[in-house]
Amino acid sequence: MALPIYASPLERAWHWTYKILCAAIFIFLIAPILVVIPLSFNAEPYFTFTEKMLSFDPTGYSMRWYDLLLTFGMQAPEAERGASWWADVWQHATWVQVAKNSVVVGFFATLLATVLGTLAALGLSRPEMPFKRSIMAILISPMIVPIIITATGLFFFYSSIQIRSWGIPYLGVVLAHATLGIPFVIITVTATLVGFDHSLTRAAASLGASPVTIFRKVTMPLILPGMISGALFAFVTSFDEVVVVMFIAAPDEQTIPRQMWNGIREQISPAILAVATILVVISILLLATVELLRRRGEKLRGVSPS
Template sequence: MALPKHASTLERVWHYTYLVICVAIFIFLIAPILVIIPLSFNAEPYFTFSDKMLRFDPEGYSMRWYDLLLTFGMQDPEAPRDGSWWADAWANAQWIQATKNSIIIGFFSTVLATTLGTIAALGLSRSEMPGRRAIMAILISPMIVPIIITATGLFFFYSSIRIQDWGVPYLGIILAHATLGIPFVIITVTATLVGFDHSLTRAAANLGADPVTTFLRVQMPLILPGVISGALFAFVTSFDEVVVVLFVGGLDEQTIPRQMWNGIREQISPAILSVATILVIISIALLTVVELLRRRSEKLRGMSPG
Protein backbone atom coordinates (compact mmCIF):
# COMPACT_ATOMS: atom_id res chain seq x y z
CA MET A 1 0.00 0.00 0.00
CA ALA A 2 1.41 3.39 -1.02
CA LEU A 3 1.77 6.14 1.53
CA PRO A 4 -0.68 9.05 1.24
CA LYS A 5 0.80 12.41 0.34
CA HIS A 6 -0.20 13.87 3.69
CA ALA A 7 1.69 11.20 5.70
CA SER A 8 3.85 12.59 8.46
CA THR A 9 7.59 11.99 8.79
CA LEU A 10 7.05 9.44 11.58
CA GLU A 11 4.52 7.55 9.45
CA ARG A 12 6.97 7.47 6.54
CA VAL A 13 9.77 6.19 8.78
CA TRP A 14 7.54 3.44 10.17
CA HIS A 15 6.34 2.53 6.67
CA TYR A 16 9.83 1.95 5.34
CA THR A 17 10.92 0.24 8.56
CA TYR A 18 7.98 -2.09 8.22
CA LEU A 19 8.97 -2.90 4.64
CA VAL A 20 12.55 -3.65 5.71
CA ILE A 21 11.30 -5.95 8.48
CA CYS A 22 9.04 -7.81 6.03
CA VAL A 23 11.87 -8.25 3.53
CA ALA A 24 14.22 -9.48 6.28
CA ILE A 25 11.67 -12.04 7.48
CA PHE A 26 11.07 -13.18 3.91
CA ILE A 27 14.80 -13.64 3.30
CA PHE A 28 15.16 -15.51 6.60
CA LEU A 29 12.39 -17.94 5.61
CA ILE A 30 13.39 -18.37 1.97
CA ALA A 31 17.19 -18.50 2.40
CA PRO A 32 17.40 -22.28 3.10
CA ILE A 33 15.47 -22.97 -0.10
CA LEU A 34 17.64 -20.58 -2.12
CA VAL A 35 20.74 -22.40 -0.87
CA ILE A 36 19.46 -25.89 -1.70
CA ILE A 37 18.62 -25.19 -5.34
CA PRO A 38 22.12 -24.22 -6.62
CA LEU A 39 23.78 -26.88 -4.46
CA SER A 40 21.77 -29.55 -6.27
CA PHE A 41 23.78 -28.71 -9.41
CA ASN A 42 27.14 -29.15 -7.69
CA ALA A 43 29.54 -31.24 -9.78
CA GLU A 44 31.33 -32.38 -6.64
CA PRO A 45 29.86 -34.78 -4.03
CA TYR A 46 29.70 -32.10 -1.36
CA PHE A 47 26.98 -30.18 0.45
CA THR A 48 28.95 -26.94 0.19
CA PHE A 49 29.73 -24.52 -2.62
CA SER A 50 32.96 -25.42 -4.40
CA ASP A 51 35.47 -22.84 -5.60
CA LYS A 52 34.36 -23.41 -9.19
CA MET A 53 30.74 -22.77 -8.24
CA LEU A 54 31.64 -19.54 -6.46
CA ARG A 55 33.56 -18.45 -9.58
CA PHE A 56 30.57 -19.46 -11.74
CA ASP A 57 32.81 -21.84 -13.65
CA PRO A 58 30.60 -24.09 -15.86
CA GLU A 59 32.73 -27.09 -14.85
CA GLY A 60 31.55 -26.62 -11.27
CA TYR A 61 27.94 -27.32 -12.22
CA SER A 62 26.46 -30.62 -13.32
CA MET A 63 23.17 -32.52 -13.68
CA ARG A 64 24.79 -35.70 -12.35
CA TRP A 65 22.69 -35.83 -9.20
CA TYR A 66 19.45 -35.48 -11.14
CA ASP A 67 20.65 -38.27 -13.42
CA LEU A 68 21.39 -40.37 -10.33
CA LEU A 69 17.72 -40.20 -9.39
CA LEU A 70 17.01 -42.25 -12.53
CA THR A 71 19.95 -44.66 -12.33
CA PHE A 72 20.28 -45.43 -8.60
CA GLY A 73 19.24 -49.06 -8.14
CA MET A 74 19.11 -49.96 -11.85
CA GLN A 75 20.49 -53.29 -13.01
CA ASP A 76 22.39 -51.79 -15.96
CA PRO A 77 22.59 -47.98 -15.65
CA GLU A 78 25.38 -47.76 -18.27
CA ALA A 79 23.32 -49.34 -21.04
CA PRO A 80 22.18 -47.27 -24.05
CA ARG A 81 19.18 -45.17 -23.09
CA ASP A 82 16.60 -46.87 -25.22
CA GLY A 83 13.29 -48.45 -24.30
CA SER A 84 14.94 -51.24 -22.34
CA TRP A 85 16.92 -48.74 -20.29
CA TRP A 86 13.78 -46.81 -19.36
CA ALA A 87 11.98 -50.07 -18.53
CA ASP A 88 14.87 -50.97 -16.23
CA ALA A 89 14.68 -47.54 -14.59
CA TRP A 90 10.91 -47.79 -14.14
CA ALA A 91 11.14 -51.24 -12.59
CA ASN A 92 14.29 -50.96 -10.47
CA ALA A 93 15.39 -47.37 -9.83
CA GLN A 94 14.85 -46.75 -6.11
CA TRP A 95 13.91 -43.09 -6.40
CA ILE A 96 11.34 -43.89 -9.08
CA GLN A 97 9.87 -46.62 -6.90
CA ALA A 98 9.67 -44.19 -3.99
CA THR A 99 7.96 -41.64 -6.24
CA LYS A 100 5.39 -44.19 -7.37
CA ASN A 101 4.69 -45.17 -3.77
CA SER A 102 4.31 -41.52 -2.72
CA ILE A 103 1.89 -40.81 -5.56
CA ILE A 104 -0.23 -43.90 -4.87
CA ILE A 105 -0.38 -43.22 -1.13
CA GLY A 106 -0.95 -39.49 -1.65
CA PHE A 107 -3.76 -40.05 -4.16
CA PHE A 108 -5.82 -42.50 -2.12
CA SER A 109 -5.25 -40.71 1.19
CA THR A 110 -6.27 -37.43 -0.47
CA VAL A 111 -9.47 -38.95 -1.86
CA LEU A 112 -10.36 -40.36 1.55
CA ALA A 113 -9.44 -37.19 3.45
CA THR A 114 -11.30 -34.95 0.99
CA THR A 115 -14.46 -37.06 1.11
CA LEU A 116 -14.61 -37.35 4.89
CA GLY A 117 -13.40 -33.79 5.50
CA THR A 118 -16.00 -32.28 3.16
CA ILE A 119 -18.81 -34.26 4.78
CA ALA A 120 -17.63 -33.16 8.22
CA ALA A 121 -17.36 -29.52 7.13
CA LEU A 122 -20.90 -29.55 5.75
CA GLY A 123 -22.21 -30.80 9.09
CA LEU A 124 -20.10 -28.44 11.17
CA SER A 125 -21.23 -25.44 9.10
CA ARG A 126 -24.81 -25.86 10.35
CA SER A 127 -25.54 -23.74 13.40
CA GLU A 128 -28.14 -26.22 14.71
CA MET A 129 -25.58 -29.02 15.04
CA PRO A 130 -25.07 -29.79 18.77
CA GLY A 131 -21.56 -29.73 20.18
CA ARG A 132 -20.02 -28.62 16.92
CA ARG A 133 -17.19 -26.69 18.63
CA ALA A 134 -16.09 -29.77 20.57
CA ILE A 135 -16.38 -31.93 17.46
CA MET A 136 -14.35 -29.41 15.45
CA ALA A 137 -11.63 -29.41 18.12
CA ILE A 138 -11.44 -33.21 18.02
CA LEU A 139 -11.35 -33.39 14.23
CA ILE A 140 -8.55 -30.85 13.84
CA SER A 141 -6.52 -32.25 16.75
CA PRO A 142 -4.10 -34.10 14.40
CA MET A 143 -2.82 -30.65 13.41
CA ILE A 144 -2.11 -29.78 17.05
CA VAL A 145 -0.88 -33.05 18.52
CA PRO A 146 2.85 -33.64 17.84
CA ILE A 147 3.25 -36.00 14.91
CA ILE A 148 5.46 -38.35 16.91
CA ILE A 149 2.58 -38.96 19.35
CA THR A 150 0.16 -39.63 16.50
CA ALA A 151 2.64 -42.00 14.85
CA THR A 152 3.23 -43.89 18.09
CA GLY A 153 -0.48 -44.24 18.76
CA LEU A 154 -1.12 -45.47 15.21
CA PHE A 155 1.72 -47.98 15.53
CA PHE A 156 0.26 -49.59 18.65
CA PHE A 157 -3.29 -49.45 17.26
CA TYR A 158 -2.29 -51.08 13.97
CA SER A 159 -0.31 -53.70 15.87
CA SER A 160 -3.33 -54.57 18.00
CA ILE A 161 -5.62 -55.04 14.99
CA ARG A 162 -2.81 -56.64 12.92
CA ILE A 163 -3.49 -54.46 9.91
CA GLN A 164 -0.37 -55.81 8.21
CA ASP A 165 -2.12 -59.17 7.85
CA TRP A 166 -5.10 -57.78 5.96
CA GLY A 167 -3.29 -58.08 2.65
CA VAL A 168 -4.07 -54.53 1.42
CA PRO A 169 -0.93 -52.69 0.24
CA TYR A 170 -0.27 -49.25 1.74
CA LEU A 171 -3.49 -49.46 3.81
CA GLY A 172 -1.95 -48.37 7.11
CA ILE A 173 -0.11 -45.40 5.63
CA ILE A 174 -3.12 -44.32 3.57
CA LEU A 175 -5.40 -44.31 6.62
CA ALA A 176 -2.77 -42.51 8.68
CA HIS A 177 -2.16 -39.83 6.05
CA ALA A 178 -5.91 -39.40 5.58
CA THR A 179 -6.14 -38.75 9.31
CA LEU A 180 -3.48 -36.04 8.99
CA GLY A 181 -5.11 -34.52 5.90
CA ILE A 182 -8.71 -34.34 7.12
CA PRO A 183 -8.14 -31.23 9.32
CA PHE A 184 -6.83 -29.25 6.33
CA VAL A 185 -9.89 -30.18 4.28
CA ILE A 186 -12.25 -29.30 7.12
CA ILE A 187 -10.66 -25.89 7.66
CA THR A 188 -10.59 -24.89 3.98
CA VAL A 189 -14.10 -26.14 3.21
CA THR A 190 -15.50 -24.58 6.39
CA ALA A 191 -13.90 -21.26 5.45
CA THR A 192 -15.56 -21.51 2.03
CA LEU A 193 -18.94 -22.31 3.60
CA VAL A 194 -18.76 -19.17 5.75
CA GLY A 195 -19.71 -17.09 2.72
CA PHE A 196 -22.19 -19.62 1.37
CA ASP A 197 -25.79 -18.44 1.05
CA HIS A 198 -27.88 -21.22 2.61
CA SER A 199 -31.05 -19.72 1.15
CA LEU A 200 -29.94 -21.36 -2.11
CA THR A 201 -30.29 -24.83 -0.60
CA ARG A 202 -33.67 -23.96 0.84
CA ALA A 203 -34.80 -22.69 -2.54
CA ALA A 204 -33.62 -25.92 -4.17
CA ALA A 205 -35.56 -27.95 -1.57
CA ASN A 206 -38.71 -25.86 -2.21
CA LEU A 207 -38.36 -26.65 -5.90
CA GLY A 208 -38.37 -30.39 -5.15
CA ALA A 209 -34.66 -31.23 -5.16
CA ASP A 210 -33.56 -34.00 -2.82
CA PRO A 211 -30.51 -33.46 -0.54
CA VAL A 212 -28.11 -35.27 -2.88
CA THR A 213 -29.22 -33.24 -5.91
CA THR A 214 -29.04 -30.04 -3.88
CA PHE A 215 -25.49 -30.80 -2.85
CA LEU A 216 -24.28 -31.79 -6.31
CA ARG A 217 -26.07 -29.05 -8.27
CA VAL A 218 -26.06 -26.11 -5.80
CA GLN A 219 -23.51 -26.48 -3.02
CA MET A 220 -20.71 -28.37 -4.70
CA PRO A 221 -20.10 -25.94 -7.60
CA LEU A 222 -19.79 -23.03 -5.16
CA ILE A 223 -17.57 -24.74 -2.58
CA LEU A 224 -15.50 -26.64 -5.16
CA PRO A 225 -12.50 -24.24 -4.95
CA GLY A 226 -12.34 -24.81 -1.20
CA VAL A 227 -12.64 -28.58 -1.64
CA ILE A 228 -9.84 -28.64 -4.20
CA SER A 229 -7.67 -26.42 -2.00
CA GLY A 230 -8.19 -28.76 0.94
CA ALA A 231 -7.39 -31.75 -1.27
CA LEU A 232 -4.14 -30.13 -2.38
CA PHE A 233 -3.14 -29.45 1.21
CA ALA A 234 -3.99 -33.06 2.12
CA PHE A 235 -1.90 -34.33 -0.79
CA VAL A 236 1.09 -32.18 0.14
CA THR A 237 0.78 -33.35 3.75
CA SER A 238 0.89 -36.97 2.62
CA PHE A 239 3.63 -36.37 0.05
CA ASP A 240 5.98 -34.70 2.56
CA GLU A 241 5.29 -36.83 5.66
CA VAL A 242 8.00 -39.15 6.97
CA VAL A 243 7.48 -39.80 10.70
CA VAL A 244 4.29 -41.85 10.34
CA VAL A 245 5.81 -43.79 7.43
CA LEU A 246 8.79 -44.72 9.58
CA PHE A 247 6.47 -46.07 12.29
CA VAL A 248 3.75 -47.88 10.31
CA GLY A 249 5.21 -48.41 6.83
CA GLY A 250 6.58 -51.73 5.67
CA LEU A 251 10.06 -52.26 4.29
CA ASP A 252 8.71 -52.21 0.71
CA GLU A 253 6.67 -49.04 1.29
CA GLN A 254 9.43 -46.53 0.67
CA THR A 255 8.17 -43.01 -0.02
CA ILE A 256 10.24 -40.04 -1.19
CA PRO A 257 10.68 -38.53 2.32
CA ARG A 258 11.57 -41.95 3.73
CA GLN A 259 14.07 -42.50 0.92
CA MET A 260 15.60 -39.10 1.70
CA TRP A 261 15.78 -40.03 5.39
CA ASN A 262 17.51 -43.29 4.57
CA GLY A 263 19.91 -41.44 2.28
CA ILE A 264 20.88 -39.06 5.05
CA ARG A 265 21.48 -41.91 7.50
CA GLU A 266 23.21 -44.39 5.20
CA GLN A 267 25.04 -42.34 2.58
CA ILE A 268 25.28 -38.59 2.31
CA SER A 269 24.59 -37.81 -1.34
CA PRO A 270 23.75 -34.49 -3.04
CA ALA A 271 21.02 -36.43 -4.85
CA ILE A 272 18.93 -35.59 -1.79
CA LEU A 273 19.29 -31.92 -2.70
CA SER A 274 18.04 -32.69 -6.21
CA VAL A 275 14.93 -34.34 -4.76
CA ALA A 276 14.45 -31.39 -2.40
CA THR A 277 14.65 -28.97 -5.34
CA ILE A 278 12.04 -30.94 -7.27
CA LEU A 279 9.77 -31.00 -4.20
CA VAL A 280 10.16 -27.24 -3.80
CA ILE A 281 9.09 -26.71 -7.41
CA ILE A 282 6.08 -29.01 -6.92
CA SER A 283 5.13 -27.18 -3.71
CA ILE A 284 5.33 -23.79 -5.42
CA ALA A 285 3.13 -25.07 -8.25
CA LEU A 286 0.54 -26.44 -5.81
CA LEU A 287 0.54 -23.23 -3.75
CA THR A 288 0.00 -21.26 -6.96
CA VAL A 289 -3.01 -23.43 -7.76
CA VAL A 290 -4.34 -22.92 -4.22
CA GLU A 291 -4.01 -19.14 -4.58
CA LEU A 292 -5.82 -19.17 -7.93
CA LEU A 293 -8.60 -21.28 -6.40
CA ARG A 294 -8.84 -18.88 -3.45
CA ARG A 295 -9.33 -15.96 -5.79
CA ARG A 296 -11.93 -17.88 -7.78
CA SER A 297 -13.74 -18.76 -4.56
CA GLU A 298 -13.86 -15.09 -3.57
CA LYS A 299 -15.32 -14.18 -6.96
CA LEU A 300 -17.97 -16.88 -6.67
CA ARG A 301 -18.94 -15.74 -3.18
CA GLY A 302 -19.17 -12.17 -4.44
CA MET A 303 -21.57 -13.26 -7.18
CA SER A 304 -23.87 -15.21 -4.84
CA PRO A 305 -26.99 -13.48 -3.50
CA GLY A 306 -26.64 -11.69 -0.14
Protein backbone atom coordinates in the same frame (compact mmCIF):
# COMPACT_ATOMS: atom_id res chain seq x y z
CA MET B 1 0.03 0.18 0.17
CA ALA B 2 1.65 3.44 -0.94
CA LEU B 3 2.63 5.97 1.67
CA PRO B 4 0.43 9.12 1.54
CA ILE B 5 2.17 12.38 0.65
CA TYR B 6 1.04 14.01 3.88
CA ALA B 7 2.71 11.36 6.08
CA SER B 8 4.88 12.68 8.89
CA PRO B 9 8.61 11.87 9.14
CA LEU B 10 7.85 9.38 11.93
CA GLU B 11 5.25 7.63 9.78
CA ARG B 12 7.69 7.49 6.88
CA ALA B 13 10.38 6.03 9.13
CA TRP B 14 7.99 3.36 10.44
CA HIS B 15 6.82 2.61 6.87
CA TRP B 16 10.33 1.80 5.69
CA THR B 17 11.20 -0.01 8.92
CA TYR B 18 8.13 -2.19 8.45
CA LYS B 19 9.17 -3.01 4.88
CA ILE B 20 12.71 -3.87 5.94
CA LEU B 21 11.43 -6.13 8.75
CA CYS B 22 9.08 -7.93 6.37
CA ALA B 23 11.89 -8.41 3.85
CA ALA B 24 14.24 -9.71 6.56
CA ILE B 25 11.65 -12.19 7.82
CA PHE B 26 10.95 -13.36 4.28
CA ILE B 27 14.66 -13.89 3.56
CA PHE B 28 15.08 -15.72 6.89
CA LEU B 29 12.26 -18.12 5.98
CA ILE B 30 13.13 -18.64 2.32
CA ALA B 31 16.95 -18.72 2.53
CA PRO B 32 17.27 -22.42 3.53
CA ILE B 33 15.14 -23.38 0.53
CA LEU B 34 17.03 -21.13 -1.88
CA VAL B 35 20.36 -22.59 -0.76
CA VAL B 36 19.25 -26.14 -1.58
CA ILE B 37 18.45 -25.40 -5.22
CA PRO B 38 21.93 -24.35 -6.49
CA LEU B 39 23.62 -27.02 -4.36
CA SER B 40 21.65 -29.69 -6.22
CA PHE B 41 23.62 -28.73 -9.36
CA ASN B 42 27.00 -29.17 -7.65
CA ALA B 43 29.41 -31.11 -9.84
CA GLU B 44 31.23 -32.37 -6.74
CA PRO B 45 29.77 -34.76 -4.16
CA TYR B 46 29.60 -32.11 -1.45
CA PHE B 47 26.86 -30.30 0.43
CA THR B 48 28.75 -27.00 0.25
CA PHE B 49 29.49 -24.42 -2.44
CA THR B 50 32.79 -25.13 -4.20
CA GLU B 51 35.17 -22.46 -5.47
CA LYS B 52 34.03 -23.12 -9.04
CA MET B 53 30.39 -22.63 -8.07
CA LEU B 54 31.16 -19.38 -6.25
CA SER B 55 33.09 -18.09 -9.30
CA PHE B 56 30.25 -19.24 -11.61
CA ASP B 57 32.57 -21.59 -13.50
CA PRO B 58 30.34 -23.77 -15.75
CA THR B 59 32.44 -26.82 -14.90
CA GLY B 60 31.36 -26.47 -11.27
CA TYR B 61 27.76 -27.19 -12.16
CA SER B 62 26.30 -30.47 -13.32
CA MET B 63 23.05 -32.42 -13.71
CA ARG B 64 24.72 -35.61 -12.45
CA TRP B 65 22.60 -35.86 -9.30
CA TYR B 66 19.36 -35.52 -11.24
CA ASP B 67 20.65 -38.22 -13.59
CA LEU B 68 21.45 -40.36 -10.56
CA LEU B 69 17.78 -40.22 -9.56
CA LEU B 70 17.04 -42.15 -12.74
CA THR B 71 20.00 -44.55 -12.77
CA PHE B 72 20.25 -45.51 -9.08
CA GLY B 73 18.97 -49.06 -8.73
CA MET B 74 18.77 -49.78 -12.46
CA GLN B 75 19.93 -53.12 -13.84
CA ALA B 76 21.75 -51.60 -16.83
CA PRO B 77 22.39 -47.89 -16.19
CA GLU B 78 25.16 -47.71 -18.81
CA ALA B 79 23.03 -49.07 -21.64
CA GLU B 80 21.98 -46.94 -24.60
CA ARG B 81 19.19 -44.61 -23.59
CA GLY B 82 16.33 -45.86 -25.64
CA ALA B 83 12.93 -47.40 -24.95
CA SER B 84 14.42 -50.37 -23.07
CA TRP B 85 16.52 -48.03 -20.91
CA TRP B 86 13.47 -46.01 -19.89
CA ALA B 87 11.58 -49.24 -19.22
CA ASP B 88 14.41 -50.26 -16.91
CA VAL B 89 14.13 -46.87 -15.17
CA TRP B 90 10.39 -47.30 -14.69
CA GLN B 91 10.68 -50.83 -13.32
CA HIS B 92 13.88 -50.78 -11.27
CA ALA B 93 15.15 -47.26 -10.49
CA THR B 94 14.92 -46.81 -6.72
CA TRP B 95 13.87 -43.17 -6.70
CA VAL B 96 11.26 -43.77 -9.40
CA GLN B 97 9.77 -46.64 -7.40
CA VAL B 98 9.49 -44.60 -4.20
CA ALA B 99 8.04 -41.68 -6.21
CA LYS B 100 5.34 -43.99 -7.57
CA ASN B 101 4.64 -45.24 -4.06
CA SER B 102 4.34 -41.67 -2.75
CA VAL B 103 1.96 -40.68 -5.54
CA VAL B 104 -0.28 -43.72 -5.02
CA VAL B 105 -0.33 -43.28 -1.23
CA GLY B 106 -0.92 -39.55 -1.59
CA PHE B 107 -3.76 -40.08 -4.07
CA PHE B 108 -5.75 -42.50 -1.93
CA ALA B 109 -5.02 -40.60 1.30
CA THR B 110 -6.14 -37.36 -0.36
CA LEU B 111 -9.29 -38.98 -1.74
CA LEU B 112 -10.24 -40.35 1.67
CA ALA B 113 -9.37 -37.11 3.48
CA THR B 114 -11.34 -35.00 1.00
CA VAL B 115 -14.49 -37.11 1.27
CA LEU B 116 -14.44 -37.34 5.07
CA GLY B 117 -13.30 -33.75 5.58
CA THR B 118 -16.00 -32.37 3.29
CA LEU B 119 -18.71 -34.38 5.04
CA ALA B 120 -17.45 -33.15 8.41
CA ALA B 121 -17.37 -29.52 7.23
CA LEU B 122 -20.90 -29.76 5.86
CA GLY B 123 -22.11 -31.18 9.16
CA LEU B 124 -20.35 -28.51 11.20
CA SER B 125 -21.87 -25.79 9.02
CA ARG B 126 -25.39 -26.79 10.01
CA PRO B 127 -26.87 -24.39 12.59
CA GLU B 128 -28.55 -27.23 14.49
CA MET B 129 -25.28 -29.13 14.94
CA PRO B 130 -24.62 -29.53 18.72
CA PHE B 131 -21.18 -29.14 20.33
CA LYS B 132 -19.70 -27.71 17.13
CA ARG B 133 -16.69 -26.14 18.81
CA SER B 134 -15.75 -29.30 20.68
CA ILE B 135 -16.15 -31.50 17.61
CA MET B 136 -14.16 -29.04 15.49
CA ALA B 137 -11.34 -29.04 18.04
CA ILE B 138 -11.22 -32.84 18.01
CA LEU B 139 -11.27 -33.08 14.21
CA ILE B 140 -8.41 -30.63 13.69
CA SER B 141 -6.34 -32.00 16.58
CA PRO B 142 -4.01 -33.99 14.23
CA MET B 143 -2.82 -30.61 12.93
CA ILE B 144 -2.14 -29.29 16.44
CA VAL B 145 -0.82 -32.34 18.30
CA PRO B 146 2.92 -32.98 17.71
CA ILE B 147 3.34 -35.47 14.90
CA ILE B 148 5.45 -37.82 17.03
CA ILE B 149 2.54 -38.25 19.45
CA THR B 150 0.11 -38.93 16.61
CA ALA B 151 2.52 -41.42 15.06
CA THR B 152 3.00 -43.24 18.37
CA GLY B 153 -0.74 -43.45 18.97
CA LEU B 154 -1.38 -44.75 15.46
CA PHE B 155 1.40 -47.30 15.86
CA PHE B 156 -0.12 -48.83 18.99
CA PHE B 157 -3.65 -48.69 17.56
CA TYR B 158 -2.68 -50.38 14.28
CA SER B 159 -0.65 -52.95 16.20
CA SER B 160 -3.67 -53.80 18.34
CA ILE B 161 -5.87 -54.41 15.30
CA GLN B 162 -2.98 -56.08 13.37
CA ILE B 163 -3.54 -54.01 10.27
CA ARG B 164 -0.55 -55.50 8.44
CA SER B 165 -2.17 -58.95 8.57
CA TRP B 166 -5.05 -57.67 6.44
CA GLY B 167 -2.90 -58.11 3.35
CA ILE B 168 -3.43 -54.61 1.86
CA PRO B 169 -0.11 -52.88 1.10
CA TYR B 170 0.32 -49.34 2.45
CA LEU B 171 -3.13 -49.44 4.08
CA GLY B 172 -1.85 -48.16 7.41
CA VAL B 173 0.13 -45.38 5.73
CA VAL B 174 -2.87 -44.30 3.64
CA LEU B 175 -5.18 -44.18 6.67
CA ALA B 176 -2.58 -42.34 8.76
CA HIS B 177 -1.96 -39.76 6.04
CA ALA B 178 -5.70 -39.32 5.57
CA THR B 179 -5.93 -38.62 9.31
CA LEU B 180 -3.32 -35.88 8.93
CA GLY B 181 -4.98 -34.44 5.83
CA ILE B 182 -8.58 -34.27 7.07
CA PRO B 183 -8.03 -31.09 9.18
CA PHE B 184 -6.82 -29.17 6.10
CA VAL B 185 -9.93 -30.16 4.15
CA ILE B 186 -12.22 -29.25 7.04
CA ILE B 187 -10.64 -25.81 7.44
CA THR B 188 -10.70 -24.90 3.74
CA VAL B 189 -14.22 -26.21 3.11
CA THR B 190 -15.51 -24.55 6.30
CA ALA B 191 -13.99 -21.25 5.16
CA THR B 192 -15.80 -21.65 1.84
CA LEU B 193 -19.09 -22.37 3.59
CA VAL B 194 -18.84 -19.15 5.64
CA GLY B 195 -20.11 -17.13 2.71
CA PHE B 196 -22.44 -19.85 1.43
CA ASP B 197 -26.03 -18.74 0.82
CA HIS B 198 -28.21 -21.51 2.27
CA SER B 199 -31.28 -19.98 0.66
CA LEU B 200 -30.06 -21.60 -2.56
CA THR B 201 -30.39 -25.10 -1.10
CA ARG B 202 -33.79 -24.24 0.39
CA ALA B 203 -34.96 -22.96 -2.97
CA ALA B 204 -33.77 -26.15 -4.68
CA ALA B 205 -35.54 -28.27 -2.07
CA SER B 206 -38.77 -26.29 -2.52
CA LEU B 207 -38.60 -27.06 -6.24
CA GLY B 208 -38.51 -30.78 -5.51
CA ALA B 209 -34.78 -31.54 -5.74
CA SER B 210 -33.52 -34.47 -3.66
CA PRO B 211 -30.68 -33.96 -1.13
CA VAL B 212 -28.25 -35.72 -3.49
CA THR B 213 -29.28 -33.47 -6.39
CA ILE B 214 -29.00 -30.37 -4.20
CA PHE B 215 -25.48 -31.29 -3.19
CA ARG B 216 -24.43 -32.20 -6.75
CA LYS B 217 -26.02 -29.25 -8.52
CA VAL B 218 -25.93 -26.45 -5.93
CA THR B 219 -23.61 -27.04 -2.98
CA MET B 220 -20.69 -28.85 -4.60
CA PRO B 221 -20.03 -26.35 -7.44
CA LEU B 222 -19.79 -23.53 -4.88
CA ILE B 223 -17.57 -25.33 -2.37
CA LEU B 224 -15.46 -27.08 -5.02
CA PRO B 225 -12.58 -24.55 -4.83
CA GLY B 226 -12.35 -25.16 -1.07
CA MET B 227 -12.48 -28.92 -1.57
CA ILE B 228 -9.69 -28.84 -4.15
CA SER B 229 -7.58 -26.52 -2.00
CA GLY B 230 -7.97 -28.83 0.97
CA ALA B 231 -7.18 -31.83 -1.21
CA LEU B 232 -3.97 -30.19 -2.42
CA PHE B 233 -2.88 -29.43 1.15
CA ALA B 234 -3.71 -33.02 2.13
CA PHE B 235 -1.69 -34.36 -0.81
CA VAL B 236 1.33 -32.20 0.05
CA THR B 237 1.09 -33.34 3.67
CA SER B 238 1.06 -36.98 2.59
CA PHE B 239 3.78 -36.51 -0.03
CA ASP B 240 6.24 -34.86 2.41
CA GLU B 241 5.47 -36.81 5.60
CA VAL B 242 8.18 -39.06 7.06
CA VAL B 243 7.60 -39.52 10.82
CA VAL B 244 4.35 -41.47 10.51
CA VAL B 245 5.81 -43.57 7.70
CA MET B 246 8.73 -44.59 9.90
CA PHE B 247 6.32 -45.71 12.65
CA ILE B 248 3.58 -47.29 10.55
CA ALA B 249 5.04 -48.56 7.28
CA ALA B 250 6.47 -52.05 6.83
CA PRO B 251 10.21 -52.32 6.03
CA ASP B 252 9.49 -52.78 2.31
CA GLU B 253 7.04 -49.85 2.13
CA GLN B 254 9.16 -46.93 0.95
CA THR B 255 8.15 -43.37 0.08
CA ILE B 256 10.23 -40.40 -1.07
CA PRO B 257 10.70 -38.84 2.41
CA ARG B 258 11.62 -42.22 3.91
CA GLN B 259 14.12 -42.88 1.11
CA MET B 260 15.62 -39.44 1.72
CA TRP B 261 15.92 -40.21 5.43
CA ASN B 262 17.58 -43.55 4.68
CA GLY B 263 19.95 -41.84 2.27
CA ILE B 264 21.00 -39.30 4.89
CA ARG B 265 21.68 -42.06 7.44
CA GLU B 266 23.51 -44.45 5.12
CA GLN B 267 25.23 -42.31 2.50
CA ILE B 268 25.12 -38.54 2.24
CA SER B 269 24.64 -37.75 -1.44
CA PRO B 270 23.69 -34.51 -3.20
CA ALA B 271 21.03 -36.59 -4.97
CA ILE B 272 18.94 -35.87 -1.87
CA LEU B 273 19.27 -32.17 -2.68
CA ALA B 274 18.02 -32.86 -6.20
CA VAL B 275 14.96 -34.59 -4.77
CA ALA B 276 14.43 -31.71 -2.35
CA THR B 277 14.57 -29.22 -5.24
CA ILE B 278 11.97 -31.20 -7.18
CA LEU B 279 9.72 -31.29 -4.10
CA VAL B 280 10.10 -27.52 -3.65
CA VAL B 281 9.05 -26.93 -7.26
CA ILE B 282 6.04 -29.23 -6.84
CA SER B 283 5.04 -27.46 -3.62
CA ILE B 284 5.29 -24.05 -5.28
CA LEU B 285 3.09 -25.21 -8.17
CA LEU B 286 0.51 -26.62 -5.77
CA LEU B 287 0.47 -23.45 -3.67
CA ALA B 288 0.01 -21.37 -6.84
CA THR B 289 -2.92 -23.61 -7.73
CA VAL B 290 -4.41 -23.11 -4.26
CA GLU B 291 -4.15 -19.33 -4.67
CA LEU B 292 -5.88 -19.45 -8.05
CA LEU B 293 -8.65 -21.60 -6.57
CA ARG B 294 -9.01 -19.17 -3.66
CA ARG B 295 -9.54 -16.28 -6.04
CA ARG B 296 -12.00 -18.32 -8.07
CA GLY B 297 -13.91 -19.19 -4.91
CA GLU B 298 -14.11 -15.52 -3.94
CA LYS B 299 -15.54 -14.66 -7.35
CA LEU B 300 -18.13 -17.45 -7.08
CA ARG B 301 -19.20 -16.10 -3.68
CA GLY B 302 -19.27 -12.54 -5.00
CA VAL B 303 -16.31 -11.41 -2.92
CA SER B 304 -13.67 -9.31 -4.65
CA PRO B 305 -10.06 -10.28 -3.85
CA SER B 306 -8.29 -7.71 -1.75
